[in-house]
Amino acid sequence: MFRPVQAIAKRGIGGAPLLVAAAVAVVSLGACATVPPPPTQALQAAESAITNAEQSRVADYASAELTQSREKLRAARTAVQNQQMREAEFLAIESRVHAELAYAQAEEIKAKAVNDEMQRSLDTLRSEMNRSRGAPQ
């Protein structure tokens, strides 16, 4: 809504000033009156990012981001109902990055937990071996 106005205004500046001014005015009004389509793609992307995060048992690890993600998706839908499509799109995109971050952090924490566990059992194994060898630990 911001960008189209600018573009048309710039293009029009060369010719008849009155006409251009009128056109700008009309377009600006029209822009406020017409409702742009809802950000369907962004909403879907957010939904699938959340699903992905949920399947990865993110709730156990990075629940703050996932909670924010869900809240923003809900807010985005509300914005769509209120015909605030631009805000809806921002919220949907933000919902998606929250969910993606939640997922990435959960994966990181899980990967670390696996490594820590492996390290721990390796340490145990080694100390047992040292013990049974009678070597000082």
Add this chain to the structure above:
Amino acid sequence: MNIQIGSASKGILLATGVLLISACATPLMAPEGADTARTKLVALQSEAQLANLAPVEIRDAATAVAAAEEPRKDTAYARHLVLVADHKVDIARARAQSRLYQDQRQALSEQSERARLEARTMEADRARLDARSARADAESARMGADAARQDMLALQRQIDELNARETDHGLVVTLGDLLFATGSAELTGGAGPNLNKLANFLQEYPDRTVLIEGHTDSVGSESSNFLLSQRRADSVKAYLVRQGVSADRLATSGLGQGSPVAGNDTATGRQQNRRVEVVISNVASSARSN
């Protein structure tokens, strides 16, 4: 206000222009928070180990950060872009870190595989040792039991061989008169095998002491019979000593004709009465003491 197109077209144009210009003229700065995203991005990029693991995510984050840094009048949009950029940097770092963990896992699992193998080898070695010692224990226990049984059997066999009788005061081996020439205390050649068996037995069972008793028939004077029986007992003792049996263990007594085992009225009876009896003491431990 735009609807009053009629007269002051110039004025309107001016007004519109001013509106547009003023939009561009407001001094704009990089949105708040964009610098934080940039700092985090630079930090991630400078960690070569991590940066190499998520090049795509980092490029994505860099684009988002650059967009967020653009000064914008639309503060809502600017805030949105900053949030997105900040999250993309965090996502890039988390992905890189996860991949680093995965890389490290490879090394870890190789290490634990090696350690496990080593532990198994040690365990197997130890088990083998344990098994060997358990087997040795069982063996020695069995051998102990066997030995005891063998000892019993050996004793029994030797008792049998010696033709010994078991009596209250011990094993009694009767050496017949065939060992001696008539009227003599000299052992005949035939005495060897019998007495050797006795010597072996006594060497085998060193705790046992022996009483060697000489007996005669009633032929001849009693006193000479006493002497003869004593001499015969002594010759048996001497023989056994020569065979390595300690003299301390060997007592002798000449009992003459006083303890017949058969009637002296027949040749067979007299022959049975001419004898040397070797009484071997019973001891608690019959086994060899090593």
